[in-house]
Amino acid sequence: MIVALVLAAALTVGAVVAVALPFLKEPTAESDRFAEPDAASRRQLELAEMRDRALATLKELEFDHRTGKVSDEDYRALLGPLRRDAAQALRAIDQAASAAAAGSATAET
Amino acid sequence: MPQLGRAALVVSLALVAYALIAGAAAAVTRRRRLAVSARNALIAAFGSTVVASTVLVVALIRHDFAFTYVASHTSRALPTRYAVSAFWGGQEGSLLLWLLVLTGLGAVAVWLNRRSRDLVVWVVPVIAGVATFFAWMLVVVASPFATQRAPFDGAGLNPSLQNPYMVAHPPLLYLGYVGLTIPFAFAMGALLSGQTDERWIVATRRWTLIAWTALGIGQLLGAHWAYQEVGWGGYYAWDPVENAALMPWLAATAYLHSVMIQEKRGMLKIWNVILVSLAFCLSLFGTFLTRSGIVSSIHSFTQSSIGGWFLGFIVVVVVLTIGLIFYRLPLLKTKTRLESLVSREATFLYNNLLLVALCLTILWGVTWPIITEAVSGEARVVGRPYYDFFLRSFGLPLLLLMGIGPLIAWRKASLRGLGKTFAWPAGIAVLTGVVLIVLGAGSSTPGLIAYTFSAFVLGTIGLEFVRGTRARHSLSSEDWPRAFSSLIARNRRRYGGYIVHAAIVLLAIGIAGSSAYQHVTDKKLARGESLNVGPYTLTYRALERSSNANATEVRAVLDIRRGTQLVGTVRSGKNSYTEPAGTVSNEVGIHTNYLTGEDIFVIAETVYGNGTVSFRVLVKPLVNLIWLAGLIFLLGSLITLWPDAREQRRLATRYAELGSGASPAR
Known part of the structure; x- marks a missing residue:
């Protein structure tokens, strides 16, 4: 009974320490807000997803054509729009990066 | 130590409730330290649930009947492995298993994704919300740590649960x-x-x-x-x-x-x-x-x-x-539409x-049945024909789609291109159907369709591997075995998925074979008498009795012949358990032909005092493909699950552009 009580008390103390740990490690934090992506970062992520999607589909199309699963006719019909999608995404990422760089340069001056 | 178990569960409840409330507050107010504190609480809850679970396992192994749960689900004669499996054999233990797995998986998931703070900050209170429900049930409604004056022996475990499969089956279901x-x-x-x-x-x-x-x-x-x-x-x-x-x-x-x-x-x-x-x-x-x-x-x-x-x-x-x-x-x-x-x-x-x-x-x-019982007071059960009808109606087209899907390109495909792609698998399917009709499999239309579609899907899967390996071989000049292995390694999700599809096809073949083409015979036999089922003759030769600490066993011994050739012997009977007293289980006899995947399945329905036995004998063609499908399913899943370094690098690049605050664990 006593052993159980001692172990239960130790467990409770351990739990309290685990919960309080962030406040014990940083009693007075400079900034207590966690970082989250701003609108520009979210847009960048969206574009990166679009780019990856287009590139992956393009790669898969190439492989499927090589294996003979996709006919020459289908390959030609699909290749153009896929390349356009990938190019569009890459261009948009470049534009977003340039805009971000210009924004930070303006802020510095 | 039921007190320690109870205390650990109370601590778990307090921690998950805190993770729920503090986590939600942190997410709304965007407070970093509070969010980390809530996450820690969820992880610590796993620790305290491990303590509670350990207390229960130790009590089960030690046959500590002061625990009501242990006395209700085990007995002294119960072997240790089944005593441990009684952890999930009863309600309170299963709830504890839920909480243990949930807090464990939750702790690992939030820890691995700790960098993706804006996403995880809401994940913690959601997991904690579910965990709070289960912890509440364990503390307030159904505690596994209720105590009593210890009886000399426990009530024992349900005999049906005293099986090696029951040691693994429930935990896997709960993990799922x-x-x-x-x-x-x-x-x-x-x-x-x-x-x-x-x-x-x-x-x-x-x-x-x-x-x-x-x-x-x-x-x-x-x-x-x-x-x-x-x-x-x-x-x-x-x-x-x-x-x-x-x-x-x-x-x-x-x-x-x-x-x-x-x-x-x-x-x-x-x-x-x-x-x-x-x-x-x-x-x-x-x-x-x-x-x-x-x-x-x-x-x-x-x-x-x-x-x-x-x-x-x-x-x-x-x-x-x-x-x-x-x-x-x-x-x-989304803006994207189906083209x-x-x-x-x-x-x-x-x-x-x-x-x-x-x-x-x-x-x-x-x-x-639940609705009808609630409305009219009488449960109207939906029978097997209902489920079989819908399984055929939806399952057979699903089987066909499993073959069609991998052969069609994303976005759109021309019908002429498809004609070329489908020529081989469709040819294999038609040939299979014709051969099966010639062999007499036309007696069951759903069975015939299932086999034909299965041949089509296996044809498409085989073709995918052959074409892919050939392409890798010509692209990289690798030898054939290396080209085959690198094909799978470079696209684990795709080819692992095909292996899983192959497993589902084997499952379908096994189900179709064992249900649509099975033979059944019921007959009461005295010693020396025989019955015929399908191409086999079974002769009841002897009745054996034996006892152990846990049960009395009765087994009828039957010889199996195909024509005049003896193909094997099978034993089928019943076990009468001492604890729980009066419980009897059917112990079926199964003779497996590993070459054809067929089983001869013998049930001793009733064993009479004079030694005669009422038998039900089934011949189940291809049934073992179902279990083989399980192994292939596991193999395909493991290939799909295995980390892909190139995919990891691609995702790392994508999220590196966002900074360290948004990267999820892959």
Whole structure:
């Protein structure tokens, strides 16, 4: 009974320490807000997803054509729009990066 | 030490309740330290639940009958491995297993994704919310640490549960049920935080696959247990509790396919969130069905009063989930549209509709007796013909789609191109159908269709591997074995998925063969007499009796002949257990032909005092392909789950552009 009580008390103390740990490690934090992506970062992520999607589909199309699963006719019909999608995404990422760089340069001056 | 167990559960409840409240407050107010504190609380809750579980396991091993749970589910004669399995043999222990797995998986998931703070900050309170329910049940409603004056011996474990399969089957099912909480929590986390990009999908891909694999293997082990132990001659009876595990598996299967459309085309965001939520809600419903005793089932080993609590919790989860999805609909709408009805994404969509339709018809069949009992006071049970009809109606087209999907390109495909692609597999399918008709398999139309479609799918899978290996061989100048292995290694999800498809085809062949083409004979025999079943003659030769500490065993011995040739001997009978007193189990005799996959399955229905026995004998062609399918399914799943370094690098590049605050674990 006593052993159980001692172990239960130790467990409770351990739990309290685990919960309080962030406040014990940083009693007075400079900034207590966690970082989250701003609108520009979210847009960048969206574009990166679009780019990856287009590139992956393009790669898969190439492989499927090589294996003979996709006919020459289908390959030609699909290749153009896929390349356009990938190019569009890459261009948009470049534009977003340039805009971000210009924004930070303006802020510095 | 029941006090330590009780205290550990109270600590767990306090921690998960804190993680729920503090986590939600941190997410709303964006407070970093409070969010970390809530996450720590969830991880610490796993620690305290481990302590509670250890107390129970030790009590089970030591036969400490001062624990009411131990006395109710074990006895001194029970072997240790079954004493340990009694952990999940009863209601309170199963709830503790739920909490243990949930806090364990939750702790690992939030820790691995700790860098993706804006997403995880809402995941913690969602997981903690589910955990709070289970911890509350364990502390207030159904404690495994209730005590009593210790009796000399316990009541023992249900004889049906004293089987090696029961040591693995329930934990795997629970791993599946509980594992589906993780993708659900991340989906809800994404909706709550408004971050509906692909990160929640990347973060939960493996969790969903693990849960889905565990649920699939768990069901197959359960089917094998039913086949060997329950002794009625089948492996799946459309029992409500069996259906309870099948439904979330079907919903998760649909999700695993539709999520690929979101990844490849950026479509179906709403549908994916709905499927993940459906899979989770069905896993809760499955636990409710198993544990509430609301429906009569060979698997409902407990009758209890927790049903109301469970039902209330399910209603709350469903209402909150639907409300949240509606609230975030504007964020989930996508601009991409389906370009053609003949495309990979279209076939995935058809596959999804069929899977969900099958899932919902099963749900209707399971709930119909509950609804009719509530309305009219008399439960009207939906029988096997209902389920078989819908399995054929939705399952056969699904089987065909499994062959069609991989051969069609994303976006759109021309019919002329498809003609070329499908020529070989279609030829194989037609040839198979003709050969089967010649061999006499036309006696069952669904069976014939299933076999023909199976040949088509196996043809497409084989063709995919052959073409892929040839392409790798010509691209990289690797030798053939290396080209084959690097083909799989470079696209594990795709080729692992094909292996899983091959397993499903074997499953379909096994089910079709063992149900559509089985032979059954019932006959009462005295010693020396014979019966005929299919091409076999079985002669009842002797009756053997033996006893051990746990049971008295009676076995009828039968010789099996095909023509005049002796092919084997089989023993079938019954066990009468000392604890629980008066319980009797059927111990079936199975003779397996490993070359053909056929079983001769002998049930001793009644053993009479004068030594005569009423037998039911079944010949089940190809039934062993079902169990082989399980091994191949596991292999395919492991290949799919194995980390892909190139995929990891690509995702790392994508999220590096965002900085360290947003990268999910892959």
